[in-house]
Amino acid sequence: MLVLGLETSCDETGVALYDSERGLLADALFSQIDLHRVYGGVVPELASRDHVKRMLPLIREVLETAACKASDIDAIAYTAGPGLVGALLVGASCAQALALAWGIPALGVHHMEGHLLAPMLEETPPQFPFVALLVSGGHTQLVRVDGIGRYQLLGESLDDAAGEAFDKTAKLIGLGYPGGPEIARLALSGAPGRFVFPRPMTDRPGLDFSFSGLKTFTLNTWQQCRAAGDDSEQTRCDVALAFQQAVVETLTIKCQRALKQTGLNNLVIAGGVSANLALRQALATMLAKFNGQVFYARPAFCTDNGAMIAYAGCQRLLAGQQDGPAIEVQARWPMEQLPPLAS
Ligand code: KG4
Numbered sequence: 388m389l390v391l392g393l394e395t396s397c398d399e400t401g402v403a404l405y406d407s408e409r410g411l412l413a414d415a416l417f418s419q420i421d422l423h424r425v426y427g428g429v430v431p432e433l434a435s436r437d438h439v440k441r442m443l444p445l446i447r448e449v450l451e452t453a454a455c456k457a458s459d460i461d462a463i464a465y466t467a468g469p470g471l472v473g474a475l476l477v478g479a480s481c482a483q484a485l486a487l488a489w490g491i492p493a494l495g496v497h498h499m500e501g502h503l504l505a506p507m508l509e510e511t512p513p514q515f516p517f518v519a520l521l522v523s524g525g526h527t528q529l530v531r532v533d534g535i536g537r538y539q540l541l542g543e544s545l546d547d548a549a550g551e552a553f554d555k556t557a558k559l560i561g562l563g564y565p566g567g568p569e570i571a572r573l574a575l576s577g578a579p580g581r582f583v584f585p586r587p588m589t590d591r592p593g594l595d596f597s598f599s600g601l602k603t604f605t606l607n608t609w610q611q612c613r614a615a616g617d618d619s620e621q622t623r624c625d626v627a628l629a630f631q632q633a634v635v636e637t638l639t640i641k642c643q644r645a646l647k648q649t650g651l652n653n654l655v656i657a658g659g660v661s662a663n664l665a666l667r668q669a670l671a672t673m674l675a676k677f678n679g680q681v682f683y684a685r686p687a688f689c690t691d692n693g694a695m696i697a698y699a700g701c702q703r704l705l706a707g708q709q710d711g712p713a714i715e716v717q718a719r720w721p722m723e724q725l726p727p728l729a730s
């Protein structure tokens with residue numbers, strides 16, 4: 388089955404062609420980062436308008452790369468939520484219009500299920516069951532995964548998502564958008580041990596997270612340095628490193644706890660923050676002690692992309708799922724509401 392995948396939940400237009408027999412044939416992405424950078428964050432209306440401009444040229448591009456014709460496509464998968472409603476509607480209406488014109492089925496895919504399954508596109512895919520740490524700009528969740536659509540939420544952030552904490556903290560210490568890669572870059576030159584920030588909610592049981600206090604702690608430290616006349620680049624790097632270490636160690640402690648609680652030893656990390664090298668390293672070190680393994684997607688498939696939507700959609704379409712012709716999207720959509728695939 389050849390599936391066209393469309394992703395438009397936020398500030399990236401992602402398009403891909405995935406074939407159930409031949410694997411990923413092509414993927415193309417247009418990132419709107421430059422468009423939103425001047426505003427220090429995503430402007431929803433600008434995002435929607437840009438998706439409209441990029442969608443059809445990207446679809447033509449993937450067809451050309453894969454040497455396929457529109458008539459070869461068997462079904463269309465699009466992100467139906469969670470995300471920005473206007474942006475989601477662009478992908479949904481485009482998918483439904485093409486499906487109608489081409490006489491093929493369309494299916495709305497859950498964005499976080501797309502992220503969760505993205506490591507399946509790699510050479511050594513994880514086997515069910517596993518624990519997944521979903522860390523994106525909008526979500527921080529620990530999930531027990533027993534199969535596609537068989538999800539049990541173990542814990543989540545009570546306030547900011549991990550990616551959101553990176554983005555907001557970066558802004559507070561004068562860095563650009565998106566903040567995750569910026570902080571990661573500065574942290575490479577940071578002096579370990581100069582600052583040590585709290586590891587929120589690790590001193591009590593449970594698998595929930597809270598990152599908003601850490602953001603304020605980081606700002607206070609940076610402001611105290613500046614008030615003392617030290618706003619050097621080195622200090623900014625030291626603050627960035629201390630923040631990143633606090634997030635990474637907090638996530639690692641909670642992952643270890645989730646593995647212990649479930650008795651599983653394989654961990655999948657997915658979403659934009661799973662591109663963070665310090666996080667990958669810390670988790671690999673922790674898992675080595677448990678004879679476990681950490682799985683993640685290539686960096687381009689950690690952040691938003693069309694390939695993960697084509698892949699996730701393909702699995703569900705193969706199982707016979709498809710939508711009616713209505714154009715429906717959801718800003719909020721708990722992943723546990725998804726139906727399980729018959730195994
Ligand atoms: O999954 P994603 O592309 O979009 C959402 O679904 O939200 O995640 C974007 C988030 C942003 O907050 C960005 O700062 C963060 O992922 N991010 C990173 C890194 N690369 C992207 N955070 C930490 N380190 C990175 N290397």
Ligand code: ZN
Nearest residue numbers: 502523690691
């Ligand atoms: Zn995402």
